[in-house]
Structure formats: C-alpha cells, structure tokens
Amino acid sequence: MMGNCRVCGSAISSFMSFGKMPIANAFLRPEDFSREYFFELAPAFCQTCEAFQIVEQPAPEMMFHSDYAFFSGTSRAMAEHFQRYAAAVRARHLNGPDPFVVEIGSNDGILIGNFAASGIRHLGVEPSANVAAVAKQKGINTLVRFFDAACAGQIADQHGKADAIVAANVICHIPDIDAVAAGAKRLLKPAGVFLFEEPYLGDMVQKTSYDQIYDEHVFIFSVGSVSRAFAKHGLEVVGAEPQPTHGGSMRYTLAPKGGRKADPSVARQLAVEAELGLGRAETYERFRANCERSRERLTELLHRLRREGKKVAGYGATSKSTTVLNYCGIGPDDIEFISDTTPLKQGKFTPGMHIPVRPPEVFHRAPPDYAVLFAWNHRDEIFAKEAEFSKHGKWICFVPEVGVVE
Ligand code: SAH
Ligand code: TMP
Numbered sequence: 570m571m572g573n574c575r576v577c578g579s580a581i582s583s584f585m586s587f588g589k590m591p592i593a594n595a596f597l598r599p600e601d602f603s604r605e606y607f608f609e610l611a612p613a614f615c616q617t618c619e620a621f622q623i624v625e626q627p628a629p630e631m632m633f634h635s636d637y638a639f640f641s642g643t644s645r646a647m648a649e650h651f652q653r654y655a656a657a658v659r660a661r662h663l664n665g666p667d668p669f670v671v672e673i674g675s676n677d678g679i680l681i682g683n684f685a686a687s688g689i690r691h692l693g694v695e696p697s698a699n700v701a702a703v704a705k706q707k708g709i710n711t712l713v714r715f716f717d718a719a720c721a722g723q724i725a726d727q728h729g730k731a732d733a734i735v736a737a738n739v740i741c742h743i744p745d746i747d748a749v750a751a752g753a754k755r756l757l758k759p760a761g762v763f764l765f766e767e768p769y770l771g772d773m774v775q776k777t778s779y780d781q782i783y784d785e786h787v788f789i790f791s792v793g794s795v796s797r798a799f800a801k802h803g804l805e806v807v808g809a810e811p812q813p814t815h816g817g818s819m820r821y822t823l824a825p826k827g828g829r830k831a832d833p834s835v836a837r838q839l840a841v842e843a844e845l846g847l848g849r850a851e852t853y854e855r856f857r858a859n860c861e862r863s864r865e866r867l868t869e870l871l872h873r874l875r876r877e878g879k880k881v882a883g884y885g886a887t888s889k890s891t892t893v894l895n896y897c898g899i900g901p902d903d904i905e906f907i908s909d910t911t912p913l914k915q916g917k918f919t920p921g922m923h924i925p926v927r928p929p930e931v932f933h934r935a936p937p938d939y940a941v942l943f944a945w946n947h948r949d950e951i952f953a954k955e956a957e958f959s960k961h962g963k964w965i966c967f968v969p970e971v972g973v974v975e
C-alpha cells in the first residue's frame with residue numbers, strides 16, 4: 570500500500586499488511602454485523618524522517634464519538650501510574666504562581682483529575698462525549714472537542730497560556746501531527762513544557778507486540794521521529810523517560826527551542842534506538858517475519874486446544890485484541906467469549922471476528938481451561954486479582970512469545 574508520510578510528505582510504502590480491519594473499539598451487536606466498516610491496516614516506515622505510521626486510517630470522528638468504548642479508569646494500576654505522572658509534573662514544572670495545566674485526550678479524567686484535586690487551574694480536551702461526561706461529573710473542567718491549532722488558540726485566549734500540556738496515549742492517535750505541534754507551541758508559555766507518553770516503537774519491535782498497531786495508533790513513536798516531527802514547529806525534545814505502561818511506553822518532554830537544556834536521557838535513548846536499528850528498513854522486515862511466526866504459533870496452539878476439546882476464553886476485550894483476532898483469524902470457534910469489566914462492551918461482540926464479550930462474573934462462574942491474556946499490558950494487576958483462576962486454569966500469552974504460562 571502506498572501513501573505519503575504524514576510528517577514530511579515523502580512517498581511511503583507499507584512493509585506488510587495485516588489485512589482488512591474493523592475499527593478496534595467498535596464493539597457491536599448482531600444487527601450491525603452487516604454494515605461493519607473495514608479498512609486496510611498496513612504499517613509503513615518513512616525512509617526520510619523515520620516516522621512509523623499506518624498508511625490508511627479511518628476518520629477520527631469514526632473512532633472518537635459519544636459511544637467511545639475505552640474508559641481509562643478500568644485499570645487501578647494505571648490510576649496509580651497517572652497519580653505519579655501528575656506528581657512529577659507538579660514537582661518539576663508547576664512551581665510558578667497560579668499555574669495552568671491542559672491535558673489532551675483526558676478521557677474520564679484519570680490524569681487531569683489529580684491536578685483538579687489539588688486545586689490547580691486545569692482543562693481537559695476530550696472529543697469523546699461519553700467519557701468526557703464521566704470527568705465532568707467529577708468536577709473536572711473538560712472541553713469536548715478535538716485538540717488542534719484553533720482549539721489551542723481559543724484556550725490561550727480564554728484562559729491564558731499553559732505552564733504544562735500533558736497527554737498520554739493520544740498524541741500517537743492524531744493524524745495531523747502538525748496541528749498538535751503548532752497548537753502546543755501556541756498554547757505554551759515560553760518556559761512551559763509539553764509532556765506526552767505513548768507506546769514505544771523500540772518495545773514493539775523487540776517484543777513483536779504487533780497488536781499496538783490498530784486504527785487509533787496512526788503513529789508508533791520513537792525519540793528520533795518525535796524530535797524530527799516537532800522540530801519544524803520550534804519544539805525540542807528535552808527528556809525521554811521509558812515507562813512500563815501499555816507494554817512499554819516512552820514519556821517525551823518537549824519545550825520551546827532554547828527554553829531548556831536537553832536532559833542526558835535524550836542522547837542516551839537515541840543511542841539505544843541506533844542500536845535497535847529503528848532507522849533501518851531491515852528491522853521492519855524482521856518484525857514482519859516475527860509477526861507471521863507469532864500468528865502461526867498462536868493459531869496452532871488454539872487449534873490444538875480445540876481438537877483436545879478444551880474450553881478457551883479471552884481476558885480483556887482490548888482494542889489491541891482486534892488486530893490479533895482479525896490478523897490471526899481467531900473467532901468464536903476458538904475463543905468462546907472474552908471477559909471484560911467495561912459495561913459498554915459487555916453483551917456486544919468483538920469487531921470483525923464477533924466473539925461475545927461477557928462480564929467477569931461469567932468468567933468466574935464457569936472458568937475456562939485456558940484464558941488468552943489479551944490485556945497482557947495489565948498482567949500483574951490481572952494475575953493478582955485472578956489468583957483463584959490460576960489454581961486450575963492456564964494463561965496463554967503471546968507477547969513477547971506465544972505460549973502457555975507455567
Ligand atoms: N489519556 C487516556 C486516554 C487514552 S485513549 C489514557 O491514557 O488512558 C485516547 C483518548 O484520546 C480518547 O479518549 C479519545 O477520545 C481522545 N482523542 C482522540 N483524538 C483526540 C484529539 N485530537 N484531541 C484530544 N483528544 C483526542
Ligand atoms: P487497554 O489494554 O487498552 O488498557 O484495555 C484494557 C481492557 O481490559 C479494557 O477493556 C478493560 C479490560 N480489563 C479487564 O477486563 N480486567 C482488568 O482487570 C483490567 C485491568 C482491564
């Protein structure tokens with residue numbers, strides 16, 4: 570598949586295709602099966618600016634709306650992570666009088682809520698009205714719209730410029746990266762900072778966690794590609810801190826050029842990226858081969874269990890699982906149901922492969938012999954709460970390797 574790089578405009582060509590994919594978070598009812606939307610999921614690596622991106626992406630309004638299925642508050646461990654994130658921002662960057670913090674993609678308020686609770690002037694920007702409503706109910710100031718340069722200008726005019734703009738798992742969702750960069754530059758004070766953390770390309774390549782690639786994740790970032798993308802808007806990467814969340818993320822700190830000195834972490838991480846070969850096409854050829862091998866092993870394992878008459882369920886109807894299920898062709902014959910705590914997903918079916926989603930009570934009432942851990946990024950939290958299941962049932966993981974957890 571061919572296209573143009575969203576960062577530098579050069580021609581790009583996908584190095585593999587995951588085939589036709591539905592919207593990852595569009596859990597649906599049987600009456601909607603016949604009009605399900607599909608697009609081709611094909612990642613490409615730009616040889617010019619090194620931006621890793623998907624060539625085709627559905628329009629943002631098709632993914633983020635008043636029926637958005639992902640609520641950040643479903644993980645306790647993530648809530649604690651975001652508490653620490655907020656505390657770090659506060660300690661390092663909000664020492665002036667009456668600071669103002671803006672969050673992009675604030676969802677149900679899991680991060681910005683920490684600033685609100687401390688009485689700090691704050692504003693969340695969140696286009697999905699249903700998740701934004703949860704934040705508003707908690708008294709968190711929230712603007713229901715997509716962040717872009719115009720939005721940034723309005724916020725600056727109304728509230729003044731920001732000391733910090735924070736974000737998590739959203740900047741890699743926004744196809745118009747120039748709008749984000751220009752907006753951030755417009756909204757920040759000269760001494761302000763823009764922090765965001767997103768799934769990290771280095772982790773994805775090392776762990777073959779190809780399930781990070783789905784419609785919402787238009788980019789998978791690296792320090793190198795983020796530096797290039799934001800430089801033309803006068804923003805510089807001054808910090809890069811690896812995070813354990815979502816299977817391996819990177820927290821980037823950006824500042825207006827000349828505003829701050831870059832931390833040694835930036836050069837250190839760039840060296841790691843050179844070592845990993847993130848700028849070389851062969852790396853993605855190897856990644857493709859690893860994806861194919863992973864698919865082969867997972868389908869072989871599930872087919873064997875089916876032949877043996879084992880009962881298999883899934884755990885966590887994650888957006889990531891949409892890529893795995895559709896790419897591997899895993900349906901309700903292989904996985905009876907997927908357990909998930911999100912009320913909006915329960916009673917519906919997974920996008921594309923149409924596996925039923927059930928509440929955890931069903932999983933506990935009639936535990937399967939095997940559970941495929943689709944929410945592998947929440948492994949510690951889930952293994953702790955499902956200790957009872959682990960006594961009799963077995964877990965199947967597929968990142969970094971396909972196998973039964975012993
Ligand atoms: N920050 C939260 C939510 C991540 S999900 C967390 O880490 O858990 C991504 C969120 O970004 C969704 O709630 C989606 O509606 C929102 N979003 C998508 N595009 C956006 C844009 N252009 N501006 C602001 N938010 C956006
Ligand atoms: P995520 O991997 O994108 O964060 O999505 C996690 C999904 O898994 C979300 O739908 C909630 C669900 N989930 C559970 O069902 N049980 C759990 O214990 C956790 C942490 C998440």
Ligand code: ZN
Pocket residue numbers: 574575576577578579615616617618619620
């Ligand atoms: Zn490019």
